[in-house]
Amino acid sequence: MTDLDCNELVELVTAYLEGGLDDAETRQVEEHLAGCTGCTAYVEQIRTTIAGAQALGGDGPARLPDDVRAGLIEAFRNSRR
Amino acid sequence: MSSAAASDGLPHEEALVALLREGDEATFAALLDAWSPSMFRVARSIVATPESARDTVQETWLAVVGALASFEGRSSLRTWVFRILVNTARSRARIDARETTTSFVPETEDFAPAVDPSRFRAAEPWRGHWVSFPTPWPVPEDLALDREWVARLAEAVEELPPRQRAVILLRDVEGHTSQDVCQILDVTPTNQRVLLHRARASVRARLEEYFGADDHPETPDAARSNP
Numbered sequence: 001m002t003d004l005d006c007n008e009l010v011e012l013v014t015a016y017l018e019g020g021l022d023d024a025e026t027r028q029v030e031e032h033l034a035g036c037t038g039c040t041a042y043v044e045q046i047r048t049t050i051a052g053a054q055a056l057g058g059d060g061p062a063r064l065p066d067d068v069r070a071g072l073i074e075a076f077r078n079s080r081r
Numbered sequence: 082m083s084s085a086a087a088s089d090g091l092p093h094e095e096a097l098v099a100l101l102r103e104g105d106e107a108t109f110a111a112l113l114d115a116w117s118p119s120m121f122r123v124a125r126s127i128v129a130t131p132e133s134a135r136d137t138v139q140e141t142w143l144a145v146v147g148a149l150a151s152f153e154g155r156s157s158l159r160t161w162v163f164r165i166l167v168n169t170a171r172s173r174a175r176i177d178a179r180e181t182t183t184s185f186v187p188e189t190e191d192f193a194p195a196v197d198p199s200r201f202r203a204a205e206p207w208r209g210h211w212v213s214f215p216t217p218w219p220v221p222e223d224l225a226l227d228r229e230w231v232a233r234l235a236e237a238v239e240e241l242p243p244r245q246r247a248v249i250l251l252r253d254v255e256g257h258t259s260q261d262v263c264q265i266l267d268v269t270p271t272n273q274r275v276l277l278h279r280a281r282a283s284v285r286a287r288l289e290e291y292f293g294a295d296d297h298p299e300t301p302d303a304a305r306s307n308p
Contacts, residue, residue: 007196041216
């Protein structure tokens, strides 16, 4: 059996996914997950949330307005003088 | 987790910095195109208006041009640029008075439980265990096609407290590493993790509400277990 309760495990999820737990803690988390449907679903949901957030990066505003872009390139050119 | 920096078709770090120092305009233009959209999103999370975010990006690039000669390579160029961006956005947010605080040190609300405590049993037996399990969600590939889900996710990120929003945007949306984010926002690794933890947990909770709505079809898994 594991010492972790579900309400404790959910607080370790980020450290776990970031590789921030020591070996003993990691083992505790993995043992708990192996036997707990609820926490396994929770961790999957967090992973899905991360994947969804990563996908948001794709659809941003387009590139800089042309005049701003041209102005910056000109500033770059002038900085060399 | 992969960094977005390698996927933008730019030369590698050393070559990139060398080309910029030589005054290579094509490289500078490529950099503007590759990083500005991401910079806009980050700026937008700190300043009050889209116009102000656009100005922040422009102001940042001008600062970068001016300071390029003094770039020492102690962080990656991308991290350095985003650090200038965040500092520029913070000064601007102070002027716009969007937020009374532009610090990224966690506050009390950032230490709130990841999951509503009422979701766990308060008494024995099974104290501290789920009252009812979270329902499994559809796989990410299917969710990516669910436009309402994506919109809810974007909304949930937008509504986070500014500190959490900045961290989840930089880490998960824009693909910076935890080390980079610590440098960009000037926070400790511990505080970065506190903010990321709470941000992801809050967004998950909001998305769970979406799946909990009565009008949403049950997941195949849930349907199987409830014949």
